[in-house]
Amino acid sequence: DPIEGLARTCNNCHGTGGVSVGYSMPSIAGLSETYLKNILMEWKSGARASANMTRLIKGYTDEEIAALAGYYSKLPWTAQVQPAAKELLAKGKDVTERCETCHGATGGQPDDKETPRLNGQWAKYLELEMLKYRDEGFQMTHKKMMKNTRKMEEGDVATAAKYYGAQSK
Amino acid sequence: AGPGAKRASGGAKARVVVIGGGYGGATAAKYVKLLDGDIEVTLIEPNAVYTSCPLSNEVISGHRDIKTLQVGYDGLKKRGVHVLQDMVIGVDRTKKVVTTKGGKKLEYDALVMSPGVEFHYDNIAGYSEAVINDIPHAWKAGEQTLILQKQLMAMPDGGKFVIVVPKGPFRCPPGPYERASLAASYLKHHGKTKSKIIILDANDSHSKKGLFQQAWKAMYGFEKEGMGTNGMIEWVKASEGGTVNKLDVASKTVHSDFVDLKADVLNIIPAHKAGKIAVDTGLAKESGWCKVVPMTMASAEDENIYTIGDSCVAGEMALYGNPNANFDMPKSAHIAMTQAKVAAAAIVAKVNGLPTPQPYYANTCYSIVGDDYGFSVAHQYRVENGTFKYIKEGSGVSPMAMPDKSPVPAIYRKLEAEYADGWVRNVMADAFG
C-alpha cells in the first residue's frame, strides 16, 4: 500500500502504526476519517494553529491528506489506559459533566464524526490541547470547545484530562 | 522472487545483515521484519544497551535521568531479529560476507550499513582520544554524558564552560547550541550567575541561530555575537577566531588564530566523518561520507549495501543560511529513521521482485533551551527523476514572530518543550520496540 510509506514518516512522532507511547503526543490510529481530514486541512489552510503540524502538513497534497485520513481511520483505536486514583476519577466525572453530550460519559462515545475519541488518549496531550482551547493567543477553530474549556476552573483541566486518560472505552 | 531468494538457504527467503544498532540500524532491522517476516535479519552491535543522544543534553544539565534514554535489544529480538553482540571488522563485497571481531562470518543478500560517525581528533594539535575522560565530547551518549554532567555541576560560580564546535557537517546541527542553553539554565537555577558559557565555533552561522539568540536574550542576558560580551552565553564564530587549532591539555587552554582561552570545563566536539567500517568498506569515497541512490538509500558504490544515518550524505553538502538551497539532509535520529524505513521497503520489494516503492524522507529536531521553552526545525524531501527534492512548503523553523510581527505567545514554546519528550519516547519505541 503506497500510503503506508507516507504514513511511516508520521509514525516517527505518533508511534508505530499511529499508536503513541509518548505522553505528550497523541495516538492518531482509529480517529474518525472526518475528524482527521478536518483537522489536517485546517492546519494546511492556516485556519488553525499548531506548534508543529502546520509546518509539516503543507508538504502534503490534498489527495495525500485525504488518503492518510482514510488510512489511519481504518486502524483500530488503542486506548492506553492510564490508571488514576478513585477520588480523581470521581472529581473528573464531575468536572466533565458538561462535556458528556458530545463526548459521551467516558470520552469514548463521540456523538458525531467531527468529535475525537478521548478515552485512553494520553492525559498529558489532552491537558495541552485544553490549554490551547483556553488560550486567547492560540488560534483554534471550534467555538464550542473554546467556550466549554474556558468555563472550567484552571485546576480542573488536568483532572479532566486524567479522567479521560484512565478510561478504556 | 528476486535474485536474493535464490541464494538464501535454511528456509529464509533472503538474509539481511544490519551493521550498527543505533537509530538507523535498529529501525531498518525492525521494518524489514515487519514488512516481510520470512526474511532473516541479523543485527550486529557491540553494546548491549543503547543510549539516545537526542535529549542527552538534558541529562548534562540535570533535567533528565539518563535511564529514560537507554534501551536494549529485547524488543527487536521479540520481533524475530537475531541480535549479535559483536563488532564488524570487515566486509567482503564480492563474496557478500561480513566478518566480526568474534570470528563469525555471515553471508548476506542485502547489507544495511548504519555505523554512525567516527571522530577525527587530528584537526586540533594536542588533542586525542586519550584525553576524553578529562575533556569529554559527550557527542556519543552514555558515560561521556555523565562525565560532562559532573564537571558542569562541580564548576564554581564564575567558571568558564567552553564548547568547541567543529566545522560542519556534524551530527545534530542544533546540538551544541542546545547544550549551551541547557548548561546556562542549570547555572542560572543554581545561583552560579557569574559563570560564562563560551562557544568557539568553526562555522560562521548555525542551525536555528535566530531562535537561539532570541531565547538567550530572553533568558540568559545574551547581548550580541562575539567574545567579551555581557550575558551568560557568548558565541564566537569562525571568522572572529572560533576555529580552535591547538589544545593544552594540562591547563585546559584552547587556542585559535585570534583567541587563547583557559576553560574550567572544556567540551570539545571532535570533527567527524562516516563510521570507520563504512570507510574501510570503500563506501565513503567523496569527502569522507557515503553517497547514496535517492530512491532506495543504496550506496552509490554497491547496490547490495544500504548506507543510512549519520554515515551518509544524502543530497548536496550543507549550505547554512540559504533557506532555498537543496541542501543535504541533516544528521539526525529522525532522518536516520526515515532513511531506514526507505531502505527496508526497498530491500523487501527487491527480495520479492516488486517495483521500488516511492520514498519519503522527513526530519524534525526539537531543541530545549530552558524551562517551558522549546522550538524545532522540520525538513521534508522527496525524490523526483532520481534526485532528492527539498520540499520547502513542508519545512522550516518555529516562528520568531507572529505574522502580524507580534511576539510569539509563550504557549508555543511550552508546547514544543513538551512535545520533545513525547517525540523521544516515540522514536525510541518506533526504532527499538
Ligand SMILES: Cc1cc2nc3c(=O)[nH]c(=O)nc-3n(C[C@H](O)[C@H](O)[C@H](O)COP(=O)(O)OP(=O)(O)OC[C@H]3O[C@@H](n4cnc5c(N)ncnc54)[C@H](O)[C@@H]3O)c2cc1C
Ligand atoms: C548531543 C546530541 C543531541 C542530539 N539530538 C538529536 C535530536 O534532538 N533529534 C535528532 O533527531 N537527532 C539528534 N541527535 C543526532 C542523533 O543522535 C544521530 O543522528 C543518530 O544517532 C544517527 O543514527 P545512526 O544509526 O546513524 O548512528 P548511531 O545512533 O550513532 O548508531 C551507530 C551504532 O553503530 C554501532 N557500530 C559502529 N561501528 C560498528 C561496527 N563496526 N560493527 C557493529 N556496530 C557498529 C555503534 O556502536 C552504534 O551503536 C543528537 C546527537 C547528539 C550528539
